[in-house]
Amino acid sequence: xxxxxxxxxxxxxxxxxxxxxxxxxxxxxxxxxxxxxxxxxxxxxxxxxxxxxxxxxxxxxxxxxxxxxxxxxxxxxxxxxxxxxxxxxxxxxxxxxxxxxxxxxxxxxxxxxxxxxxxxxxxxxxxxxxxxxxxxxxxxxxxxxxxxxxxxxxxxxxxxxxxxxxxxxxxxxxxxxxxxxxxxxxxxxxxxxxxxxxxxxxxxxxxxxxxxxxxxxxxxxxxxxxxxxxxxxxxxxxxxxxxxxxxxxxxxxxxxxxxxxxxxxxxxxxxxxxxxxxxxxxxxxxxxxxxxxxxxxxxxxxxxxxxxxxxxxxxxxxxxxxxxxxxxxxxxxxxxxxxxxxxxxxxxxxxxxxxxxxxxxxxxxxxxxxxxxxxxxxxxxxxxxxxxxxxxxxxxxxxxxxxxxxxxxxxxxxxxxxxxxxxxxxxxxxx
Numbered sequence: 001x002x003x004x005x006x007x008x009x010x011x012x013x014x015x016x017x018x019x020x021x022x023x024x025x026x027x028x029x030x031x032x033x034x035x036x037x038x039x040x041x042x043x044x045x046x047x048x049x050x051x052x053x054x055x056x057x058x059x060x061x062x063x064x065x066x067x068x069x070x071x072x073x074x075x076x077x078x079x080x081x082x083x084x085x086x087x088x089x090x091x092x093x094x095x096x097x098x099x100x101x102x103x104x105x106x107x108x109x110x111x112x113x114x115x116x117x118x119x120x121x122x123x124x125x126x127x128x129x130x131x132x133x134x135x136x137x138x139x140x141x142x143x144x145x146x147x148x149x150x151x152x153x154x155x156x157x158x159x160x161x162x163x164x165x166x167x168x169x170x171x172x173x174x175x176x177x178x179x180x181x182x183x184x185x186x187x188x189x190x191x192x193x194x195x196x197x198x199x200x201x202x203x204x205x206x207x208x209x210x211x212x213x214x215x216x217x218x219x220x221x222x223x224x225x226x227x228x229x230x231x232x233x234x235x236x237x238x239x240x241x242x243x244x245x246x247x248x249x250x251x252x253x254x255x256x257x258x259x260x261x262x263x264x265x266x267x268x269x270x271x272x273x274x275x276x277x278x279x280x281x282x283x284x285x286x287x288x289x290x291x292x293x294x295x296x297x298x299x300x301x302x303x304x305x306x307x308x309x310x311x312x313x314x315x316x317x318x319x320x321x322x323x324x325x326x327x328x329x330x331x332x333x334x335x336x337x338x339x340x341x342x343x344x345x346x347x348x349x350x351x352x353x354x355x356x357x358x359x360x361x362x363x364x365x366x367x368x369x370x371x372x373x374x375x376x377x378x379x380x381x382x383x384x385x386x387x388x389x390x391x392x393x394x395x396x397x398x399x400x401x402x403x404x405x406x407x408x409x410x411x412x413x414x415x416x417x418x419x420x421x422x423x424x425x426x427x428x429x430x431x
Contacts, residue, residue: 061091183243
């Protein structure tokens with residue numbers, strides 16, 4: 001149990017605090033805007049985008065300061081007095097990382113052909129209140145109760161190679177991309193039920209489990225105190241042979257007037273079939289043993305042998321079995337208004353559906369053109385997070401542009417109070 005609780009909680013913390021953003025709307029007429037909507041009209045005949053990177057971390061649960069305090073030695077600990085007011089039954093932690101190595105587009109006649117490559121990874125950890133409570137208080141505070149402690153852990157990393165087409169019909173522009181996918185690593189939680197009970201008479205601990213998790217090239221389970229998670233980040237593993245899949249993007253934009261444009265898109269509609277060492281780990285049943293205080297296991301592993309208590313108790317079976325996962329589909333509505341020659345105002349409503357959670361995101365921005373610079377501010381709202389004040393900047397030197405943005409500039413100065421943080425950078429070439 002010590003291994004399970006600590007490993008589960010450390011996995012949560014390791015992601016620290018999803019995944020397009022409104023800064024792409026501010027790249028009006030440039031190729032990276034098609035990451036958000038393939039129907040956003042691209043200017044010029046030839047476009048090249050290099051080294052576009054987007055990293056986002058966020059949570060719809062409490063910030064670090066909302067569930068922790070510091071002792072007199074300055075060390076941080078989970079503060080029991082803060083848990084009830086800041087924890088819901090379940091919280092989600094998101095992590096997204098998109099690396100667009102190269103994107104190109106070429107206008108042929110009235111159509112724009114697009115192609116490119118990206119390495120993308122998405123992660124979501126959905127953890128219950130009970131997991132944090134047990135880690136903070138031990139089981140003695142929950143005698144006679146059954147506490148749910150099972151986290152959902154979903155990680156997806158893959159390469160995509162796409163070919164797209166964009167075409168205008170008067171004021172209407174429609175775009176589509178077809179994507180070949182090659183999975184690098186995956187964890188998918190199919191079932192997550194682990195009830196933890198402390199008997200109110202004999203202090204016996206029991207687990208009622210119905211837990212099922214699948215993995216390809218990422219998770220390796222040997223025992224509760226021997227779990228390996230090997231995530232190497234950017235990789236071309238399995239390109240063109242294993243873990244193949246397909247997805248598509250569809251989008252459209254409509255110029256209501258010369259100043260005002262509206263748009264809508266559906267992105268990453270597809271799946272990956274995992275066939276490279278696809279493992280399924282299952283635990284189902286009722287397990288019990290004579291009672292001890294779980295804090296003893298968490299704090300003192302020398303006087304109490306975990307090997308003799310819980311490590312051998314919870315039975316987990318392993319199978320080699322192919323499986324498939326759907327991508328985190330994203331749906332957007334956008335609007336863009338040009339005021340005069342210097343100001344551009346944008347709004348974006350985004351909905352993203354992951355395996356075990358969903359996320360809604362509302363953003364607005366204002367950008368002013370000053371000589372060769374575009375400088376702006378953007379504000380975002382998500383569940384339980386109303387402090388997403390970010391900045392956007394772009395510089396244009398002839399055919400070359402470079403841009404950068406973040407969704408929470410305040411969080412850079414107060415990271416333990418922040419619920420999100422993101423950075424997007426990139427460069428484009430247009431002729």
